[in-house]
Amino acid sequence: MKIAVTADAHLRTSGEHPERYAALENILEQTRDIGIEHLIIAGDLFDKEFQNYSEFETLCRKYDGLHLHIIPGNHDPNINESDIVGANIHVYTEPAVLEVDSTIFLFIPYVAGKTMGEEIARAKDKIEGSEREWVLIGHGEVYGGGGMREVNHRERGTHMPLSRDDVEQFKPRLALLGHIHKPHEPIPNVYFVGSPCGLDITETGHRQFLVYDTDSGSAEALGVKGERLYFNESFLIFPAVDEISLLEKQIAERIESWNVDPSDHSTIQVRLSARGYSKNRSAVKEALKLGFEGFMAYGDEDSNIEELYSTTDEQLEDVHSRTMELIEELDWAWGAGPEPTREQVKIAALAAIYGKVS
Numbered sequence: 334m335k336i337a338v339t340a341d342a343h344l345r346t347s348g349e350h351p352e353r354y355a356a357l358e359n360i361l362e363q364t365r366d367i368g369i370e371h372l373i374i375a376g377d378l379f380d381k382e383f384q385n386y387s388e389f390e391t392l393c394r395k396y397d398g399l400h401l402h403i404i405p406g407n408h409d410p411n412i413n414e415s416d417i418v419g420a421n422i423h424v425y426t427e428p429a430v431l432e433v434d435s436t437i438f439l440f441i442p443y444v445a446g447k448t449m450g451e452e453i454a455r456a457k458d459k460i461e462g463s464e465r466e467w468v469l470i471g472h473g474e475v476y477g478g479g480g481m482r483e484v485n486h487r488e489r490g491t492h493m494p495l496s497r498d499d500v501e502q503f504k505p506r507l508a509l510l511g512h513i514h515k516p517h518e519p520i521p522n523v524y525f526v527g528s529p530c531g532l533d534i535t536e537t538g539h540r541q542f543l544v545y546d547t548d549s550g551s552a553e554a555l556g557v558k559g560e561r562l563y564f565n566e567s568f569l570i571f572p573a574v575d576e577i578s579l580l581e582k583q584i585a586e587r588i589e590s591w592n593v594d595p596s597d598h599s600t601i602q603v604r605l606s607a608r609g610y611s612k613n614r615s616a617v618k619e620a621l622k623l624g625f626e627g628f629m630a631y632g633d634e635d636s637n638i639e640e641l642y643s644t645t646d647e648q649l650e651d652v653h654s655r656t657m658e659l660i661e662e663l664d665w666a667w668g669a670g671p672e673p674t675r676e677q678v679k680i681a682a683l684a685a686i687y688g689k690v691s
């Protein structure tokens with residue numbers, strides 16, 4: 334049997350954020366149409382300090398063939414079944430188990446000041462003594478992934494971390510977590526399921542939810558078709574006679590890379606910036622304006638060219654084009670870790686060549 338999992342809808346009123354309801358409803362629709370009976374919401378269904386549950390209840394009544402299994406997150410730690418009412422709504426305020434086919438789902442509700450390992454230990458009798466596989470549902474951070482860690486910039490402090498040691502000790506088949514809104518797998522078999530809708534321009538790109546199959550024990554990502562997508566695009570400019578036509582080409586490629594159907598372009602909001610060195614800063618700004626004129630600017634923001642410096646020195650241009658060639662020739666596949674990116678190296682080289690010319 335298949336079970337759908339999402340998290341971090343951060344619902345407020347539909348007047349404030351209609352796109353968050355639209356994205357969640359798209360998941361409900363897709364889930365129903367596939368014939369799935371259970372949708373798990375792994376924390377932060379509601380935004381902080383928000384207690385108006387009636388719109389959510391109305392939405393759930395439309396999908397009465399679907400059971401919604403909800404745990405609290407750090408933004409909605411006090412939700413419970415006496416406040417959120419519906420025959421198909423289940424809110425877990427204590428560690429609890431849902432058995433589907435031969436699989437056990439262990440719900441670990443968010444508790445401030447606790448680690449996920451502490452709470453799993455408290456519920457150990459629910460998973461022990463069984464040879465069956467179990468899936469952890471939780472809300473919090475993951476420690477021990479190594480390399481660059483995805484962080485939720487909205488969140489300060491520590492939120493119910495799950496450590497690599499916890500995973501090795503309790504051995505869930507999979508952990509499916511909310512809290513970090515970008516879907517990824519920080520350590521093997523531990524997934525952040527991703528949020529249905531970006532909350533602002535810092536949460537860019539396509540959204541997804543997961544479908545777990547109890548037969549195969551694996552999870553598959555499905556795309557959310559919502560009403561809002563954010564993209565934050567930065568362009569590196571090198572001074573050259575054809576810098577504007579190169580930029581126009583980059584813009585076209587960038588829009589292509591979003592892979593959004595033109596009929597959905599109206600859902601997109603963009604933030605734009607250009608940096609580097611230019612022979613014509615105003616032409617760069619104009620090219621950005623024209624290149625993205627089919628899209629809404631996030632918060633009516635203008636494109637940012639604060640870190641784009643002007644230059645007209647032709648000898649320096651020869652030095653710079655040879656330097657860029659040499660940087661391109663380097664082997665850039667040196668793995669993860671805090672190494673500079675190719676773009677960072679190019680910017681540093683340009684700064685050395687041109688200085689900050691204004």
Ligand SMILES: [Mn+2]
Nearest residue numbers: 377406407512
């Ligand atoms: Mn959270």
